[in-house]
Amino acid sequence: MIFYWGIKQSFPQLDLHNIFFSENYKEEFDTLFQKKNVSNDPTVYINITSKKLSSDAPENSENWFVMINVPSNSGQNWDDIRTTARQNILSKLSRILKTDIESLIEEEEYLDPIRIEAKTSSHAGALYGASSNDRMAAFFRHPNFSKVKGLYFAGGSVHPGGGIPLCLLSAKIVGELVE
Ligand SMILES: Cc1cc2nc3c(=O)[nH]c(=O)nc-3n(C[C@H](O)[C@H](O)[C@H](O)COP(=O)(O)OP(=O)(O)OC[C@H]3O[C@@H](n4cnc5c(N)ncnc54)[C@H](O)[C@@H]3O)c2cc1C
Numbered sequence: 560m561i562f563y564w565g566i567k568q569s570f571p572q573l574d575l576h577n578i579f580f581s582e583n584y585k586e587e588f589d590t591l592f593q594k595k596n597v598s599n600d601p602t603v604y605i606n607i608t609s610k611k612l613s614s615d616a617p618e619n620s621e622n623w624f625v626m627i628n629v630p631s632n633s634g635q636n637w638d639d640i641r642t643t644a645r646q647n648i649l650s651k652l653s654r655i656l657k658t659d660i661e662s663l664i665e666e667e668e669y670l671d672p673i674r675i676e677a678k679t680s681s682h683a684g685a686l687y688g689a690s691s692n693d694r695m696a697a698f699f700r701h702p703n704f705s706k707v708k709g710l711y712f713a714g715g716s717v718h719p720g721g722g723i724p725l726c727l728l729s730a731k732i733v734g735e736l737v738e
Contacts, residue, residue: 560597560626560627560629560640560641560644560669560670560671560672561624561625561626561669561670562623562625562626562645562648562667562668562669563622563623563624563625563666563667563668563669563670564622564623564625564660564664564666564667565616565620565621565622565623565664565665565666565667566620566621566622566623566660566663566664566665567619567620567663567665568619568620568621568658568663569619569620569621570621570656570658572656573605573607573610573621573656574607574610575606575607575608575610575611576604576605576606577604577605577606577607578602578603578604578605579602579603579604579605579651579652579655580602581598581600581601581602582600583598583600584602586598586600587600587601587602587628588628591628591629591630592630595630595633595635596630596635596640597627597628597629597630597640597643597644599643599647600647600651601627601628601644601647601648602627602628603625603626603627603648603651603652604625604626604627605623605624605625605626605652606623606624606626607621607622607623607624608622608624609621609622620665625648627644627648629644629671629672630672631672631682631683631684631685631690632672632673632676632683632684633683637671637672637673640671641669641671649661671684672684672685681716682716685716686715686721687715687716687720687721687722688700688701688715688716688717688720688721689701689716691720697719697720700717700718700719700720701716701717701718702717702718703717703718703729703732703733703736704736711733711736711737712729712733713726713729713730713732713733714726714729714730715729717729718732719732
């Protein structure tokens with residue numbers, strides 16, 4: 560789940576990549592996988608591109624991309640999950656940065672599994688396709704070819720996996736298959 564926040568203040572103590580870990584990482588992941596919910600103390604990643612490219616935000620402001628881990632969509636009440644998560648993130652960041660962050664938000668957008676599924680047709684709003692959590696998972700990923708002649712697949716939800724390096728590998732495999 561991502562919150563996109565336009566923040567009307569500069570934070571010199573933050574950099575391009577910032578990560579605020581959960582006090583209890585195991586509890587966070589148990590909540591994700593077993594309860595299909597979000598921990599009350601989520602690990603928060605903040606990316607601020609205006610740290611490197613000042614034109615990405617107005618003067619004395621910053622473009623925060625605030626991301627937490629969430630489970631895939633299995634019918635949870637995402638409005639409730641989002642509202643609670645937003646409050647927990649704001650409390651955590653306000654405490655650590657010693658500033659009331661909510662009052663600095665000028666613009667706001669979000670992305671959750673429901674929106675990811677609607678925008679990309681990704682099943683259950685998953686970022687990386689089928690879950691890869693057991694030894695055999697790699698063998699069950701969607702292949703790069705299909706039964707339809709001339710139809711191939713490359714990208715994050717098919718073989719070999721999600722993330723930019725694997726997507727590039729996926730493209731390479733498809734390139735070779737096409738050749
Ligand atoms: C929030 C987030 C953070 C991430 N962080 C990282 C990270 O730190 N490191 C990492 O390695 N990976 C990261 N990833 C994963 C990585 O971005 C993806 O695995 C990868 O981008 C997927 O590549 P893709 O080519 O499959 O799809 P995309 O990169 O989504 O490309 C699909 C493209 O197709 C276009 N498109 C869609 N429909 C049409 C259409 N009908 N006609 C024409 N064009 C269309 C889209 O506009 C888009 O440009 C992250 C993903 C997300 C969402």
